[in-house]
Amino acid sequence: MTRILGLSAFYHDSAAVLLVDGDIAAAAQEERFTRKKHDHHFPINAVEYCLEAGGISAADLDFVGFYDKPRVKFDRLIETYASFAPSGFGSYLKALPLWLKSKLHLPVEIDRALGHQYRGRYVFADHHESHAASAFFPSPFDDAAILTLDGVGEWSTTTLGHGQGNRLRLTHEIRFPHSLGLLYSAFTYYTGFRVNSGEYKVMGLAPYGEPRFADLIRRHLIHINDDGSFWMDQRYFNYCAGTTMTSEAFHQLFGAPPRNPESLVTQRDMDLAASVQVVCEEVMLKCARQLHKMTGSRNLVMAGGVALNCVGNGRILREGPFDRIWIQPAAGDAGGALGVAQLIWHHVLGQPRTARPADSLKGSLLGPRFDREQIKTALDAQGAKYTLIENEDRLLSTVTDLLLQEKVVGWVQDRMEFGPRALGARSIIGDPRSPKMQQTMNLKIKFRESFRPFAPSVLADRATEYFELPKHADSPYMLIVAPVQQQQRAPGSADAMHGKTGIDKLNVPRSTVPAVTHVDFSARVQTVTPEANGRYDRLIRRFHERSGCPVLVNTSFNIRGEPIVCTPQDALRCFLGTEMDALVIEDFVLLKQDQPQMSASQAEAYKKSFTLD
């Protein structure tokens, strides 16, 4: 038996993955255990979980892999700072101690974290090769073109390649400082959101705006070639030399300094978001077409932070030349931990690979699961009042009743998701037909901006009744945005939308499932199947039987700034600290009205314990 531990750490989204004879036995992000979003420290808790899930200790590991090459990255930093000296020297000096302390001595660090028990080899993979491996090896394809797009790894920011059987090869790259991820992050910063986590908000904001700055971006910031390659004018950016993303020249070009994060989001911010989104999609589409020419493959796989841009992914699926696409759900750096482990298995050890018809990621449900005793103990310790419903049929009826009464339900089942999206294992769910659901969930449950859209989970076999997905296309990991079908849209809604600007668009009735229909009539779809989603699939089927609607609202189980809940304790705290109506953990059902109230000061302290993103 061969046991491989894959790690990503020290940048953002640290994670650990255990591969046993090529099978993904366990995977988790460190943030879920430490409750610090995007935690970048060594993933000691995630490692512990992986070893426990595999029933082994560090001494039983055959290989440990790290998702990038710190030394090459260090060289890149030095070269960048040197070429931007003297202005870059300050931030260089700031970064140096951390590098010398841990990143350059990784084997020592890892050895210490593994309790000096591990005796095997360390393998350091290339950052984008790790992304590429995480996209291709678990995919359902024997042959696929590979596209990775992110901020930056060692030097690459974009790579194009080809995977066949158990091998993959990256053939083309775009190098730092030219980076689509960093362009997007620059606008995230400029519109007042946090870099490396607020990108999602920019994407969500884009449909409220008009892309009136897109030409300005194309003329000055980024030159895009027909083959998808691009060049960025560094005079407008400050990420090489300084500690901010944009330069004075950028601010002058757009006529104002960056938005203060505390100030109101204006129509201009929405237009900026729409503009960078359009430019991003253009590069993604051109890269996809180029890859198709180069490889002749019918399939495309993607990873890297930009692959979380599901609006761009949706366009590639609908407009690009590929028949099928598959995207690694842990597309950011957490997924690199999986990639390096699979590189060791297939490239270093030369093990064969058989692509599975769905994929080999098991619905991305690769994290901890809690048994009845553990849940009971956790609930009893807090004095929570619950009903245990062992009969699943009855449980599903009870939850469906709640959903039909427009209740908001916390839903904790099965193993926790790997990757940034909740997929029905650690989710908050509701009735998408309810006109008040989006506002209730944003303001009373998540405590976040009301403009943010929610995503639908839909039965895969019913998906095309509601969403314009190509035939046989699925979106198991909520990474494809698709238009809501015309027949589901509210009559006259498109005209009504025309007269509206900005956030007012939210008030236009949009479709039969308003809570999951964005203001541009799009939705970030998760398709659900019995094989991948188990009880969650059965719940939606039951809801469909009762309501005629095969869709639920699915949002991650957390509040603003909080990592998705992992344990029953995390879930209970979030349930009590918000206006969520019910909580279901495996077979336990809790109603808010039965619970001891969390005091106002406790609830406030809970909300404040997470930094806003």
Ligand SMILES: [Fe+2]
């Ligand atoms: Fe990356």
